[in-house]
Amino acid sequence: MDYVLDIAVGTVTMRPYVFAFLAFYLLAAVTHLGWKKTFCFTAVGYLIAFLSEFSSINTGFPYGWYYYIDSTKTKELWVAGVPFFDSLSYVFLAYCSYTTALLTVSPLKTARWNLITLESRAIRRSFAVLVLAAFYQVFLDIIIDPVALQGRRWFLGQIYGYREAGLHFGVPLSNYVGWLVVSFLLVFALQRIDAGVAKGVEKPKGVANLPFRSLLGPVLYASVLIFNLSVTIAIGENLMALTGILIFTLPAVIVTILLVRRANRYSREELAEHVRDYPFSAAGGGKK
Numbered sequence: 001m002d003y004v005l006d007i008a009v010g011t012v013t014m015r016p017y018v019f020a021f022l023a024f025y026l027l028a029a030v031t032h033l034g035w036k037k038t039f040c041f042t043a044v045g046y047l048i049a050f051l052s053e054f055s056s057i058n059t060g061f062p063y064g065w066y067y068y069i070d071s072t073k074t075k076e077l078w079v080a081g082v083p084f085f086d087s088l089s090y091v092f093l094a095y096c097s098y099t100t101a102l103l104t105v106s107p108l109k110t111a112r113w114n115l116i117t118l119e120s121r122a123i124r125r126s127f128a129v130l131v132l133a134a135f136y137q138v139f140l141d142i143i144i145d146p147v148a149l150q151g152r153r154w155f156l157g158q159i160y161g162y163r164e165a166g167l168h169f170g171v172p173l174s175n176y177v178g179w180l181v182v183s184f185l186l187v188f189a190l191q192r193i194d195a196g197v198a199k200g201v202e203k204p205k206g207v208a209n210l211p212f213r214s215l216l217g218p219v220l221y222a223s224v225l226i227f228n229l230s231v232t233i234a235i236g237e238n239l240m241a242l243t244g245i246l247i248f249t250l251p252a253v254i255v256t257i258l259l260v261r262r263a264n265r266y267s268r269e270e271l272a273e274h275v276r277d278y279p280f281s282a283a284g285g286g287k288k
Contacts (some may be wrong), residue, residue: 006075007074007075007076007077008077008154009086010072010075010076010077011076011077011084014072014075014076014085015076015085017227018085018088018089021086021089021092021220021223021224022088022089022091022092022218024092024216024223025091025092025095025096025217025220026038028067028096028099028213028216028217028220029041029217031094031210031213031216032099032213032216033194035272036197037170037193037194037197037223040193040197041091041095041189041190041193042091044189044193045090045091045092045094045095045189045190046087046088046091046167048090048182048185048186048189049086049087049088049089049090049091049182050079050080050082050087051180052178052185053082053086053087054080054081054082056178056219057082061178062177062178062181062182063174063175063178063179064162064165064166064172064174064175065162065163065164066160066161066162066175067160067161067162067163068081068082068083068159068160069158069159069160069161071157071158071159072157072159074178081147083159086159086165088114090182090186090204091186092220092224093137093140093141093224094133094137094183094186094187094190095190095217095220096218096220096221096224097133097134097136097137097140097183097187097218097221098129098133098187098190098216099214099216099217099218099221100110100133100136100144100218100219100221101128101132102117102119102124102129102134102214102217103117103131103217103218103255103259104132104255104258104259105123105125105126105128105129105132105213106118106119107262107265107266107267107271107274107288108261108262108263108266109263109265109266109271109283110264111282113211113212114211114212114282114283115214115215116214116264116281116283117213118270118271118273118274118283119274119278120270120273120274120277121195121271122273122278123195124191124194125191125194125195129187129191130187130188130191133183133187134180134183134184134187135180135183136221137179137183137186137187138176138179138180138183139247139248139251140151140175140221140224141176141179141228141246142168142176142247143225143228143232143244143247143248144168144224144225144228145171145175145268146168146170146171146232146237146240147228147231147232147235147237147240148160149161149162149169149170149171150235150237153235154234154235162175169237169240169243173174184215225248228244229244229245231240232244271283
């Protein structure tokens with residue numbers, strides 16, 4: 001019993017930043033989707049991520065051949081050769097990428113103390129959001145994986161490596177192709193869960209109309225990005241950090257300009273569709 005407790009505690013204390021991101025994800029997702037959909041996606045998303053990693057370390061598909069170094073196996077939870085925290089992180093990375101895609105494509109309504117994405121069921125489940133969210137997630141991994149590969153130089157520790165050094169700061173291009181495939185699967189699963197779970201219980205539990213709730217997912221996305229870039233700079237990998245910053249500069253400028261230009265320029269039909277699909281939204285008074 002003491003061993004199990006030590007493993008459980010170690011899983012959290014060794015990777016506190018992962019569980020801080022996870023807690024923020026739960027706040028964002030529960031107030032956006034509700035408990036049932038959040039729980040279902042967390043479980044399904046973890047399973048998809050775990051299977052993809054288990055497959056890759058044993059067959060080379062979909063990320064290419066890599067391996068985990070199990071030096072912490074007696075200190076934190078591992079599942080069939082894969083660190084629990086690693087597969088778990090895919091869940092909040094997919095969700096924050098999905099909500100950032102929603103913010104990018106949805107009409108926007110602003111108020112003095114709020115910003116509301118006028119998303120509809122059609123927008124949430126659209127192919128455009130699926131594609132954009134998948135690429136958003138891959139772009140995060142382009143920042144995450146190179147610095148994670150340098151884990152021996154910071155508090156992550158050296159937990160994995162590739163059989164052959166890749167072109168992108170040691171990361172092979174097959175890794176990013178694999179991430180694109182898995183990101184599509186994760187976001188598609190989220191869209192299907194959103195469409196199929198608790199159809200008659202659309203209102204999220206808790207503070208569904210928390211001010212600026214629509215920004216929680218995108219803020220999580222930015223937090224993960226900033227955290228990894230900060231670590232990259234802290235360990236002295238300036239070229240790696242500069243490359244990451246340059247990769248995100250143009251997309252960030254484009255999205256920011258689009259958001260500013262589209263704020264409060266929605267049509268009556270777009271507002272009506274949003275309120276019809278989500279009558280509890282602050283855009284419709286938030287009372288139903």
